Amino acid sequence: MSGRIRVLIVDDSELVCDLLAKGLAADPDLEVVGTASDPYVASQKIIELRPQVLTLDVEMPRMNGIDFLRKLMPQYPLPAVIVSALTEPGKQVALDALAAGAVDIVTKPKADSGRNLDDMLQELRTKIKIAACVDVSHWKHTQSRPRRASQVRAVARTTRGHSFKIIALGASTGGTEALRDVLSSLPNSTPGIVVVQHMPPGFTRLFAARLNSLCAMEVKEAEDGDLILPGRVLVAPGGFQFTVKRDHNVYKVKVKPGEPVNGHCPSVDMLMQSIASEAGSAAIGVLMTGMGRDGADGLKAMRAAGARTLAQDEASSVVFGMPKVAWQIGAAEKLVPLEDLGPAILGLLAGIEEVR
Numbered sequence: 001m002s003g004r005i006r007v008l009i010v011d012d013s014e015l016v017c018d019l020l021a022k023g024l025a026a027d028p029d030l031e032v033v034g035t036a037s038d039p040y041v042a043s044q045k046i047i048e049l050r051p052q053v054l055t056l057d058v059e060m061p062r063m064n065g066i067d068f069l070r071k072l073m074p075q076y077p078l079p080a081v082i083v084s085a086l087t088e089p090g091k092q093v094a095l096d097a098l099a100a101g102a103v104d105i106v107t108k109p110k111a112d113s114g115r116n117l118d119d120m121l122q123e124l125r126t127k128i129k130i131a132a133c134v135d136v137s138h139w140k141h142t143q144s145r146p147r148r149a150s151q152v153r154a155v156a157r158t159t160r161g162h163s164f165k166i167i168a169l170g171a172s173t174g175g176t177e178a179l180r181d182v183l184s185s186l187p188n189s190t191p192g193i194v195v196v197q198h199m200p201p202g203f204t205r206l207f208a209a210r211l212n213s214l215c216a217m218e219v220k221e222a223e224d225g226d227l228i229l230p231g232r233v234l235v236a237p238g239g240f241q242f243t244v245k246r247d248h249n250v251y252k253v254k255v256k257p258g259e260p261v262n263g264h265c266p267s268v269d270m271l272m273q274s275i276a277s278e279a280g281s282a283a284i285g286v287l288m289t290g291m292g293r294d295g296a297d298g299l300k301a302m303r304a305a306g307a308r309t310l311a312q313d314e315a316s317s318v319v320f321g322m323p324k325v326a327w328q329i330g331a332a333e334k335l336v337p338l339e340d341l342g343p344a345i346l347g348l349l350a351g352i353e354e355v356r
Contacts, residue, residue, distance in 0.1 A: 004031040005132045008051035010042045010068075011035070011083070012060045016108075020055060020083065023121035030128060037061075039068035046076060053131045055124065056102070058084040058093055066093065066100050073101035073139035079131035081106060083124060095206055098176045101139050103131040103318070130291055134173065134318050165191040166228055166244065166251055166283045167345060168275050168302070170268030172198040172290025174318025176207060178338055179288070180214060183233060185342030188216040191349065192228035194236070194244060194253060194275075196268045198290065201239035208235040224255040236266035243274035251279065262294040268322070272298025281306030284348055286341060287332065289317040293325040300331035308348045313337050 007030055009020050017035040024030045033049045036042035038060045046054075058065040069080060082097045085108040094105050104127045109120050167190070171179055175197045183193070199207060205221045211233065212219040220226075222234035222242060228251040236242035241258030244251055254274075261267035268287065272295060275283050285302040287295045289312055303309045311323035311332035316339065326332045336344050 004029055005128060006031050006033045006050065006052045007055065007128060008033055008042065008045055008049060008053075009035045009055050010037075010039065010060070010065070011055070011057040012037050013057075016057070019117065020121075020124070023117070024125060024128070026121075027125045030125060039063040039065070039072075042068070043072075046072075046078065052079070053128050054078055054080040055083045055106075055128070056080050058082060058086045058097065066096050069097070069100035069102060073136065075140075077101070077136040077139040079103045079134050079136055081124065081127050081131050084108060085110065092206055094203055095176065095210055101136065103127075103134050103136070103173065130173065130319075133291075136318070138316070138318075165349065166275060166279050167191055167193040168244075168272055168283065168285045169193060169195045169288065170272065170286070170290075170295040170298075170322070171196070171288035172264075172268075172292065172294065172319070172322060174289035178312065178316075178318070180211060181338055182286075182288075182341045182345075183211055183215045183217065183219065186215070186217060186346070188218075188231040190217060190346070191230050192251065193217070193233040194222070194228060194242070194271060195233060196236045196242060196266045196271050196295075198264050198266075198268075198294070199238045201237070204235055204238045208233075211235070222253050222255055224253070226253050226255075227251070228253065236271065239265055241270050242266040243270055244278050245274070246278040262292060264294050268295030269298035273301050276301035276305040276307065279305075279307070283307040284345060285309045286311070286345065287323050287326045288312045288338075288341075289319055290322040291319045292321050295322050296325040296329055296331050299326050300329055303331055303333065309333050310336050310341065310344055312341065 009017050011017050021032045034045050036045050056065045080102045082102045082105040086093045106124045208219050208221040217233050219233040221237050240255045243254045285299045287299050309332050311326045313335040314320040316337045
């Protein structure tokens with residue numbers, strides 16, 4: 001991206017606006033083009049100033065930040081980073097913000113949190129740069145994403161006879177909603193699924209609970225020793241490495257503290273490499289939207305072990321990073337649009353689709 005990234009700060013506190021503006025101005029790649037005290041002022045300034053990224057508080061007068069995003073994104077999609085004290089780990093509002101279209105979240109430090117302002121500003125600068133690269137155009141004219149007829153038909157297919165198979169999904173930026181779309185399209189007879197979504201500690205339990213309310217399969221945050229069973233989705237908890245171990249005729253998950261791999265804990269690579277070793281050709285691996293390359297090598301290991309492998313295509317990815325690398329190194333057999341990933345998985349299970 002050429003030139004500085006144009007940022008509009010939206011927060012009802014003049015002090016916070018000033019602190020954020022000064023903190024962002026310390027980075028030569030960023031330019032604060034204005035501030036707004038509430039979403040109504042922000043709407044006007046978006047048109048006038050044409051920012052490339054918004055920072056957005058949640059609790060504001062006249063309209064909160066999440067409601068503003070729900071109105072803004074279908075009409076004027078714009079990458080937004082939520083900056084709020086309300087988005088600390090364990091708060092539902094963080095997932096609501098991501099569901100409304102936010103690219104990422106940064107939590108404001110509290111006096112007793114032990115986290116200083118400089119650390120928060122460094123995190124914010126990094127996430128603004130990532131957000132500026134994210135394509136949010138898929139939100140245009142979209143209040144909700146209806147399933148296509150092909151997806152509905154796919155849900156009705158049976159997957160009985162595949163109980164010993166295992167499915168691994170890995171995602172990062174943009175993955176919360178992409179995973180919702182895929183998992184909600186699968187019937188409860190689907191073989192056991194393990195998921196790594198890059199999220200900090202405290203968020204994955206709520207994320208799993210939200211998916212559980214939307215999906216036919218049971219979805220839960222994984223605990224060490226959980227069995228991978230048909231009809232069950234296990235989501236890796238933030239802050240722990242997540243792997244699979246075969247124990248006679250069952251698969252179990254291992255949830256253990258560990259160092260970051262590719263900058264992530266949990267890491268998609270660690271999960272998929274363990275599946276390559278433990279499940280071989282009895283597995284399906286899918287790498288979805290996300291920044292970086294975590295999961296690409298693991299998916300390649302799965303393919304080398306005989307597993308079937310897919311990656312999300314560029315047009316439907318919020319960030320075509322992880323799946324792009326997987327495709328470039330030959331880890332993925334095929335690039336698939338998000339709306340077709342559920343049917344593609346079921347097609348592989350049923351043996352009716354040939355991936356070339």
